[in-house]
Amino acid sequence: MTETGWYVYGVVDGDRVLDDPAGRVHVVSNGRIAAVAASVDLSEFDELPDRLNDEEWLEAKARDHESVLRAAAAGGPVVPLRFGAVYRRQEDVVQLLDERADELVADLDRVRGHVELGVKGFVARKRLEDSLASDRSAAGAATPGRAYLERRRAEREVEDDASAIVADAARSAHARLLERAVTGVLNRPHPRELTGRAEEMFLNAAYLVPAGDRSLHAEVDALTRAYAPLALSFEVTGPWPPYNFVGESSREEVAS
Amino acid sequence: MSSRDLVSHGGPAPAQLADVLERVLDKGIVIAGDIQIHLLDIELLTVKLRLLVASADKAKEMGIDWWEGDAFLSRRNGDHALEERLRRLESAAGLESGSEDRE
Numbered sequence: 001m002t003e004t005g006w007y008v009y010g011v012v013d014g015d016r017v018l019d020d021p022a023g024r025v026h027v028v029s030n031g032r033i034a035a036v037a038a039s040v041d042l043s044e045f046d047e048l049p050d051r052l053n054d055e056e057w058l059e060a061k062a063r064d065h066e067s068v069l070r071a072a073a074a075g076g077p078v079v080p081l082r083f084g085a086v087y088r089r090q091e092d093v094v095q096l097l098d099e100r101a102d103e104l105v106a107d108l109d110r111v112r113g114h115v116e117l118g119v120k121g122f123v124a125r126k127r128l129e130d131s132l133a134s135d136r137s138a139a140g141a142a143t144p145g146r147a148y149l150e151r152r153r154a155e156r157e158v159e160d161d162a163s164a165i166v167a168d169a170a171r172s173a174h175a176r177l178l179e180r181a182v183t184g185v186l187n188r189p190h191p192r193e194l195t196g197r198a199e200e201m202f203l204n205a206a207y208l209v210p211a212g213d214r215s216l217h218a219e220v221d222a223l224t225r226a227y228a229p230l231a232l233s234f235e236v237t238g239p240w241p242p243y244n245f246v247g248e249s250s251r252e253e254v255a256s
Numbered sequence: 257m258s259s260r261d262l263v264s265h266g267g268p269a270p271a272q273l274a275d276v277l278e279r280v281l282d283k284g285i286v287i288a289g290d291i292q293i294h295l296l297d298i299e300l301l302t303v304k305l306r307l308l309v310a311s312a313d314k315a316k317e318m319g320i321d322w323w324e325g326d327a328f329l330s331r332r333n334g335d336h337a338l339e340e341r342l343r344r345l346e347s348a349a350g351l352e353s354g355s356e357d358r359e
Contacts, residue, residue, distance in 0.1 A: 008289070025337035059273055066271065087266045087289050096287055107285070118275060187278065194274040238276055243283035 006087045007040040009068045009106045011079040030097040071239040077112040080243045107246045115211045115239035121203030127231035132158045170203045180216040181207035206244040
């Protein structure tokens with residue numbers, strides 16, 4: 001006999017109806033707010049540490065979590081829960097809603113009518129350094145030894161300049177993008193092993209913007225045009241459910 | 257706007273796994289379920305480390321640490337020479353910090 005439980009994806013308004021053709025995803029409401037949940041086979045969550053390191057399993061589950069929340073977000077505000085919240089009984093899900101109702105309602109109201117957009121910045125570092133190097137005048141040196149030392153020093157300065165430009169671009173871009181958003185957060189850039197790209201990611205930010213508002217997209221296009229001579233580019237991802245803008249830290253941020 | 261518009265408008269590419277994992281594993285509300293996935297399990301840390309800590313090291317390698325701490329928007333104090341060099345470089349590239357052209 002398989003034992004089933006309830007996997008909880010997120011929280012929506014209490015009167016929401018979700019249209020899931022597969023009939024897998026349900027709304028569990030306490031009247032005021034509701035959990036987006038699906039019945040799961042508990043045995044699938046046995047030996048979890050092993051599962052979490054099974055990349056195929058993790059990818060399938062993470063993408064399922066994301067796509068259910070994305071679908072829910074299309075019809076109204078949704079407060080994403082972190083991956084992996086499973087309750088044995090439906091009553092326990094309702095109890096969660098009761099216990100944390102005030103906090104969850106506050107989060108729902110804050111993200112209502114808004115979406116999260118991701119912005120990533122990339123640098124083609126070699127191209128940036130090459131263009132900086134070619135800007136320097138190559139003065140003739142008296143001896144080969146002296147020429148070598150000067151070349152090494154010039155290389156180091158070019159590297160420093162490139163790093164300074166990249167850090168400055170990230171700060172400046174974030175400040176400009178914040179002007180187009182309700183709020184925003186900076187996350188750590190992903191390493192190349194994760195992005196699989198030749199360029200290095202130097203900016204990984206998320207912004208909360210009104211749904212349908214394209215002004216942040218326009219600002220990202222403007223940034224890309226402005227920084228193209230420095231081999232920097234910017235990209236938008238999303239709209240995402242507002243993962244980065246729910247929870248205690250978000251409330252503190254807004255309150256301050 | 258209908259949900260259909262959100263999906264079809266602009267035809268966004270399928271989300272990168274790293275972007276999904278970062279959000280799904282590291283963001284969102286944390287609740288205490290009956291079966292709790294302990295994100296601090298050593299094993300999962302290897303995933304998180306790959307995603308987050310490794311990128312922190314990479315960023316530091318690149319000389320980027322401005323996102324650490326609260327004062328990321330405040331510039332490092334006392335580095336006027338660097339500031340000056342940046343201004344020169346940016347103006348050479350046609351960028352004027354503080355007076356960027358807007359549409």
